[in-house]
Amino acid sequence: MLRALRGTHAERQAPLHIWALDATDDLAGGLVGHTWTTWLHVTYLWVGERHRGTGLGSHLLAEAERIARAERGCTAARLETWDFQAPGFYQRRGYEVVCTIPDYPPGITEFTLTKRLRTN
Template identity: 70%
Template sequence: MFRIEAGIDRRRRDLLRSRLRESNTAASPVLAALRTSPAGREDPLHVWALDEDSALAGGLVGHTWASWLHVACLWVDARHRGAGLGSRLLARAERTARDKRDCVAARLETWDFQAPDFYRRHGYEVLCALPDYPPGVTEYTLVKRLR
């Protein structure tokens, strides 16, 4: 007999993640090899653009893992858009991932009203389009080879 509960429980969440990671590692030779390799570490990668007053003008937040860069967020303040700042932030993250962390590829998600064309111009290819996520919007997953 089981009791099913719903509710936020960070301790159980962490335990579940740990057990899933153990199960995945046991089932996959690739994940098992990554566990003992420097590439298997998930390392944050943040790039910031500050204006002349040291205020945040833009930034990129992501991480590297398994020889991949995952860009989670890229934002440029409206006052600084159109000046190439987003391109510079993305290029710096890709260069760091490739040259200092031996990444071979990058991935990211964006919505149709955000920046899919921006990423395409920077060499990213659409791998997946998920329509109506959320309703009326398409989410894209894009990838780019760094080597």
Template identity: 70%
Template sequence: MVRRMFRFETEVDKERRLLLRAALRDTNTASSPALRELRGTPAERETPLQVWAFDADGELAGGLDAHTWATWLHVNLLWVAGHHRGAGLGSRLLDRAEHMARDQHACTNSRVETWDFQAPGFYRQHGYEVVAVIPDYPPGIKEFTLTKRLS
């Protein structure tokens, strides 16, 4: 067996991260007929999707950060300022993102992760179903993964 020498680095570098993602995506695509079918379609590209809400004073009232890929909307972050909660702003942000994902990016499904003290009930009210629960992530907290069909 030939022992190869490697140099390891731990610095954060956006270009390297993108290179790593592209290399992994290429490897995955080569190994998966379903991913090969996405080649050349709009669903092949990971596309950022963001929705922002500002109040009458121009202050950030809430926002949603997500991306679309492979016919899925993946909600990364959804936040509403405390004094705007309960007025439906979170619902409006989520609804707008789902419509954009469906109408502009041909998404058919959505997914989100949330902790037990955050918003699993909110997402259930919007048609999401729990598909996974990870206990103690982080310690003492449950993480929920929820999905929804967007059709």
């Protein structure tokens, strides 16, 4: 089950937090972000170890994009991730790398990715 904390339409910047609970109401994963003007910014996306590989991460991201687009009028999304995390996960979901910062922190590369959100 997904539960979302939503800001109002009138807000220029509003939090967008989505929590996924398993059948026993334990936290299975979540997404923390916000919308600002016409952009969704995903700050954190995580899935508990027991729930990885189930499609939950894709579902959380798709729901955030849906809310951002349909309820808040967003036309694009952005996020940051490191090379040891999941840049490929986001690229498979239509995100494109627009910035690469090597050695941030030392020995690690940070990526900024964006995606245009469909309006239909």
